[in-house]
Amino acid sequence: MTNEIRIGIIGTGGIAGSHVRQLKSIPGIKIVGGADIVPGKAAEFFQRYEVADAKAFEDYRELLALDIDAVTICTYNQQHYQPTIDSLKAGKHVLLEKPMSVTLNESIDMVRLAKQTSKILSIGFQSRYNPLLIKARELVQSGLLGQVYYVETGGGRRRGIPGRTFVFKDKAGGGAVLDIGCYSIDTAMYVLNHPKPLTVSACLSNHFGTSPIYSKRAAYGGVNPEKFDVDDFGAAMIRLEGGLCFMFKMAWAMHMDTLGPTMWLGTEAGLKFDEGLTLYHDQAEVEAQTQLAVPATRRVEWWEHKVRDFVTAVRENKEAPIPATEVLYTQAILDGIYRSAELQQEVAVEIPEDLLLR
Template sequence: MKKIKIGLIGAGNIANTHLDSYSRVEGAEIYAICDINPERLQETADKFGIERRYTDVDTMLAECPELDAADVCVWNCNHASCSIKALNAGLHVLCEKPMAYNAQEAEEMIEAAKKNNKLLMIGFVLRFGDEAKIAKDFIDKDYLGEIYFSKAQYVRRHGNPGGWFANKELSGGGPVIDLGVHVIDLTRYLMGSPKPVSVYAVTFDKLGKRDHLQTNVGWMPKGASEKDVCTVEDFGSALIRYDNGAVTHLETSYSLNGESSGNKILYGTKGGLDLSKGVKIYSEYNDFLADIDIKTDNYKKSGNMFDLEMAHFVDCVANGTECRAKAEDGLVVMKILDAIYESARTGHEVVIE
C-alpha cells in the first residue's frame, strides 16, 4: 500500500501530539518537517527520526515535491499563509484549529483549496472523540427531538498558556478563539450544523496570566516566560443564535475565580444529552423523569481522538473518503468568533451574513 507522505509545518507541542498519532496510523509517512525555531525543529525531528528538516516552509515545499499532504501546526496568525502555500504546492492540508486568524483569511484558504482541487481539513479533534460519535448516533436516531438550546463551556480556572497564546497579534485572541472554538464547533456539529445568524457577547480581561500564582497552568509553549505580554481576554461569554431558532450559550476562560469545567449539554424536546463526563441522557420513561448513563467501557477501545483524527485525514487523502471536519465548517466557526469579538467590542448584537 502506498504511504501518504506528510510534511509537518510547525514542530511545537501539538505537532508532537500529531506525530505521535501518525506513528500509529498505517499508511502515513512523515516525510519532512519545518519550524522557524531551529531548536524546536531539531528536538522534534530528532525525537521522531525525521531526516528532512527545514527552517522555512517555502524551502520544504520546494525541496520535497514528493509530499502528498501538509499538517499545519503553527501559531494561529500563520495558519492561512502556511496552508495556502501548501495548497498552492499541490498538497492536501490538515490545519489545526482555529482555522485562521479571522473569517477573511479562512475564505482565502477555501479559495486556494478549491483552485487547487485539494482537501482542506480543520483540526476539530472533539468531533473524533468517542463521546461525539455516541452522541451523534443518539441524535441521528432522534432520541433528543428538536434541539433548541446548548451549553458550550470550556472554563479553565488558571490556564493561560502564556507565550504566543497570550499575544493577540499572534493568536487572534484568548480563550474564545483557543478553547471556545472547540465547544462551539462540537455543539453546532451535534445540532446538525445550523447557520449562525447573530451573536451577543462579552469578554473581560480582569485577571491576566496570574504569573504570581505558584501552580503550573499546563499547555505552555516552550520558551513562554513571565515577561511575555498578555493582550488577550481572560473570559468570554456569548449567545449564538442559529437560523433554525436554536441558541448556544458559550462560556470560556483562561482565568476565572471558579471551578474549571467543560460542560457540553444539548437540550431537546424529547431528551437532553450531557457530554460533560461520558454520555448521559435526560429523558422520561413511563411517566417518570429518568437519566440514562451510557456505558462506554468497551466502546472506548476505538482509540484516542487524535489517533482517530489523523487516521481520518490519511484516509481522506488516500481514498477520497468524505471529510468529517470540512473547511466550510471552519469558516462558519470563524464567522462566529469574529462576531463574538465584534459584539464584545461594541456592546451590541452582531448579525452574521
C-alpha cells in the same frame, strides 16, 4: 502494498510532536521534512523524534517545493492562514491544527481555495472522535430530543493559562475563546449538524492573565501581565437558524471549578454531556434520567484517528475527515464573538452563499 504518502510538517513546536508520533505509527508514510521559523528548531525536532533523513528548513516554501503529497500545519494561530494558502496553491493536501484561523475571512479564503484546487483541508479537532460526542450527535440527529431549541457549552479551566505563544495576540490571535472555546463551539455545532449562525452578542475579559498577583503563579502561564493581550474568559449568546439559542462560556482561569456541562434541550428530551452522557426524558408521564452506556476511549486514540483518517483520505482520494467546510461555521461564530466584544453590541454573522452547507 499501499502507495507511499509523503508528508511535511510546518511548525515544529509543541503539538507537532503528537503529529509525528502518530505519523510514524502509520505504515507507508514518509516524513520528508519540516520547517520552523526558529533557526535549528526543525532539525532538532527530527533528531528528537528520530526521523531519519528528514530535511529541515526555516522557510516552509522550500518544503513545499519538494515532492510531497500533504502537510500537517502546526504553527501558532496567526500563522495558520498563509502556510495553508501556500500549501494548497502548491497542490498539497492539508491537515491544519485548530482553531482553523483567527478571522472568518481567512477561513473563507482557505475553504474556497481547497475547493478550487480539489485538495483536502481537514481541521485538527480530535474531539470529533470522542465516542460520547459521536453518540450525542447520533441521538440528537435521530430526533430523540424532539425539536432542539437550546444548546449550552460549559467546561473551562479553573487554573490553566497556557503561556508560551498562546497569550500574545500577534501570535495566537485570541485567548481562551479561540484556543479552547473552538472545541466547545465545534461540539455544539457538530451535534446539531451545523445550523446557520445568525447573530452573536459577547463579552470577553482577561482579569487573571493581566493580574500582577495571579500571573506570578505557574498555572497562569508565567507571562508578564503587561504583555498579556488576549482574553482569558468569554461568554456569548448566539442565535442559530430555526429559533435555536446557543449559550457559550469559556475560561482559562476563574474562581470556579467548571462553567457547567454541555447540554442540548429539546421538546421531547434533554441531553447532558460531561464525563458521560445523560438523557433527561419522561417515561409514562414520569420524569426519568438515564445514564447512557457509551464505551470510553483514550484521548490518544482520538489523535490516532485524526491523523490516520487524514492519511487514508489522502491515499484513497476521499473527502476531508474533519471538513473545513463545516468548521467554517465554528469560525463564523468565533469571529462574531471577537467583533461583538470589541463593539460591545450584538453583531450579524454572514456566511457567503456559496459556502453554506445547506
